[in-house]
Amino acid sequence: MNVLLLYPRFPKSFWSFEKTIELMGRKALIPPLGLITVAAILPQEWNYKLVDLNVREVTEAEWSWSEMVICSAMIVQKPDLLAQIQEAKRRGKRVAVGGPYATALPHEVTQVGADYLILDEGELTIPLFVEAINQGQMSGIFRAPNGERPDVTSTPVPRFELLEFDAYAEMSVQFSRGCPFQCEFCDIIVLYGRKPRTKAPAQLLKELDYLYELGWRRSIFMVDDNFIGNKRNVKLLLKELLPWMIEHKYPFSFATEASVDLAGDQELMDMMVKCNFGAVFLGIETPDEESLALTQKHQNTRSSLSEAVNNITKSGIRVMAGFIIGFDGEKTGAGNRIVKFVEQTDIPTAVFSMLQALPDTALWHRLTKEGRMRVEGANINQTTLMNFVPTRPLEEIACEYMDAFDELYEPSKFLDRTYRHFLTLGTATYPDKGKGRKKPFSWVVLRALLIICWRQGVVRSTRWQFWRNLWSMQQINPGGVGSYLGVCAQIEHFLEYRGIVRREIGTQLAEFLAEEARLKVAEASVEKVAVAETAA
């Protein structure tokens, strides 16, 4: 069987980082780890080709070669996923679909003609799909029996060799699935449960061995939903990872996602730094405690959030953080409070979005019960209006959102925030880190450096600030200059993206307000007719 694994396009989003990726000479941020894991679980005697549409188009030869097309997608990839299913069907292919979007809203996928739905986690449902194929079934929906979740200790090493390595800014691996917390808006716990399941340390090292053997020598994103969901097991991993990193002369750096309670475990942070974890994404959401309590993000209310950010940064791990506006009961000015918090804590990369109720989450169920869902189905990203009726006016939230985005990514503020962050980050280094490893000269890096210096050090009005900060960084923390410039380069993306946010949210808001006005007029005329009829 010839299988074409197809990964749909992402819309332009905060996370797509097009401009920055382009600067680095890459095509996409991270590869589709799910699809290469699927390829490892499916029968190994089948043939596989993978096309990430964020990297390139499918060739005619690939379409002709394939007998079956398998797609996997997240909710934000919905438009392109549906288009790809239709294209594959038009070409007479059998189509199987899995991943978070199909699992959450299977009917939307079957409506456009997918033949097989491989839902929930592949370790349990792919064998059911293969059995159906072997029996000659032409369609089917495969779900985990009794809502079971697989033990990931038997998940095979992903088929990394199917990837075009040069296209990606970072590689991705996964150690755990699930998260012990219960944030009301979170779909991770719906998809993967609240009991974190981890791989065995030796299993993950085998994946790193394979990446090393294939020649990967750059950054790796540990795509766990919450890397520290099971602290005991993560420490066991780090204990075995450290000698591996030393033996291989630190070939990779790591980044990951974690809950804020990371800040309370100095031993864990030190172990991560020693293993070359350079950055962590934290879900801070909002500095408003009432909102955090209401959304059940209690872990963020147990100690000071700004101290937590400071502790992690001081330990040597760069902090990226996510923020959300539009929680129930939220008071006017939430956008400003978020900007103030980001400025006070010097977080360079702050991901900001309006609250959305994702399918099947606790929030979605509550809002549905309260009759507050505004939009059916899912077309959700950072440039769509909230899909439910909030407790304060939607236009107020949308305007605060657009203004806060503008302010967060005002070039001068971003440059200074990044500079201050790298000062706090300090020079946490360990004796063995990188020792003996020569970084090969790279034209791509040199080209990126020259472009950053041209755009930020010559063209833009913040040029003096750029050179002053860079000179000072070179004096204080010369070892951190490379990654400092890497973060400075992100403003190229943010400047473009904040324009997109204002344009798209502004357009949808105008349509929403016009619709509201139309409804009011219609209601008023219905009332008038009713009064006239009563009078008659």
Ligand code: SF4
């Ligand atoms: S901490 Fe993050 S992953 Fe865990 S439940 Fe909350 S939002 Fe979801």
